[in-house]
Amino acid sequence: MIQSIINHFIISLTKLLPLSFVRMIAGRYVAGEKQPDALQIVEELNNKGYSVTIDILGEHSKTSATAQAVTEQYINLYKFIQVKNLDCNISIKPTHLGLDMGMKCAQDNILSLLNAAEETNNFLRIDMENSAVTDDTIALYHKCRENYSNVGTVLQAYLYRSENDLKILSQDSNFNFRLCKGIYRENADIAIQDRHKINANFITLLRLAFENNIYIAIATHDLYLLETAYELIATLNIPSDQFEFQVLYGVPMSGWLQKHLQNGYKVRVYVPFGNDWYDYSLRRLKENPNIARYVLKNMIRR
Numbered sequence: 001m002i003q004s005i006i007n008h009f010i011i012s013l014t015k016l017l018p019l020s021f022v023r024m025i026a027g028r029y030v031a032g033e034k035q036p037d038a039l040q041i042v043e044e045l046n047n048k049g050y051s052v053t054i055d056i057l058g059e060h061s062k063t064s065a066t067a068q069a070v071t072e073q074y075i076n077l078y079k080f081i082q083v084k085n086l087d088c089n090i091s092i093k094p095t096h097l098g099l100d101m102g103m104k105c106a107q108d109n110i111l112s113l114l115n116a117a118e119e120t121n122n123f124l125r126i127d128m129e130n131s132a133v134t135d136d137t138i139a140l141y142h143k144c145r146e147n148y149s150n151v152g153t154v155l156q157a158y159l160y161r162s163e164n165d166l167k168i169l170s171q172d173s174n175f176n177f178r179l180c181k182g183i184y185r186e187n188a189d190i191a192i193q194d195r196h197k198i199n200a201n202f203i204t205l206l207r208l209a210f211e212n213n214i215y216i217a218i219a220t221h222d223l224y225l226l227e228t229a230y231e232l233i234a235t236l237n238i239p240s241d242q243f244e245f246q247v248l249y250g251v252p253m254s255g256w257l258q259k260h261l262q263n264g265y266k267v268r269v270y271v272p273f274g275n276d277w278y279d280y281s282l283r284r285l286k287e288n289p290n291i292a293r294y295v296l297k298n299m300i301r302r
């Protein structure tokens with residue numbers, strides 16, 4: 001009870017937290033500000049047996065020139081990944097690549113990025129942002145699929161629409177998606193609010209993907225969902241090349257990552273980097289206010 005009051009207090013105060021404190025949180029969840037820092041971490045994760053998806057932090061680019069510069073940075077990243085022979089693909093946010101300037105801007109950038117992905121034998125994941133851009137994101141994904149196969153997107157278990165989206169998208173047997181709960185604050189008329197019901201929908205979508213032989217990236221740290229995924233994999237006899245587990249860099253998983261690897265399951269770590277670490281760290285803090293306690297404890301110990 002006291003713990004939940006403290007957590008509520010931390011969430012409501014996040015914007016007032018000192019920069020140095022947020023920077024300490026970023027130290028745990030963000031792989032540095034510069035590309036070489038991030039690639040170093042990718043290499044270390046690869047050496048431990050994990051695949052990676054890398055993301056340059058940022059969203060809602062305000063001009064076409066900014067969105068194009070971000071695209072160039074990503075294209076460059078694909079080249080480095082190839083040269084360094086890393087097991088690492090890329091995740092992008094459509095608004096970072098220009099969606100706020102219109103579909104054409106985002107589409108041009110994403111298609112040139114996909115071209116670079118194809119040339120370097122790599123893959124692009126289009127992250128899902130808030131519900132204002134769900135339709136556009138799915139439309140962008142469809143556009144990409146007209147000419148490319150090395151692309152996938154994300155569905156969020158908290159949206160009522162996701163089951164129908166999955167049914168439509170699964171008509172393409174090459175559909176490849178990441179399933180997550182969803183991070184944005186959405187209205188009750190479009191999004192499930194109850195945590196147990198979000199979990200129930202996550203399992204419905206997971207089962208649907210498994211039963212339709214659709215490749216799924218199971219992106220959760222929720223141990224109940226992981227247990228359930230293991231049960232479904234066993235009862236439905238799902239081959240290990242039909243799914244992977246995904247986690248965010250820095251989130252403690254109490255032995256589950258090793259367990260996945262021992263079972264021969266692929267684990268991909270989502271590694272964000274870049275200057276825009278402040279908002280990302282606050283999002284992580286809101287997800288788990290206990291982080292504030294860990295950081296404080298470490299500060300006191302020092």
Ligand code: FDA
Pocket residue numbers: 126127128129154156178180181182183184219220221222223246247248250251252269270284285287288291
């Ligand atoms: P939940 O939030 O219930 O967390 C389960 C447990 O995990 C918690 O009790 C806590 O112990 C631990 N935990 C969770 N977050 C933690 C943290 N930050 N630090 C420490 N412990 C933590 N969302 C979206 O809308 N669009 C997207 O494209 C993506 N992409 C994406 C990729 C990947 C690889 C992951 C793992 C997640 C996303 N998400 C996302 C975020 C996702 O929607 C969701 O908000 C978070 O993963 C948290 O949900 P969980 O399923 O982990 O459950």
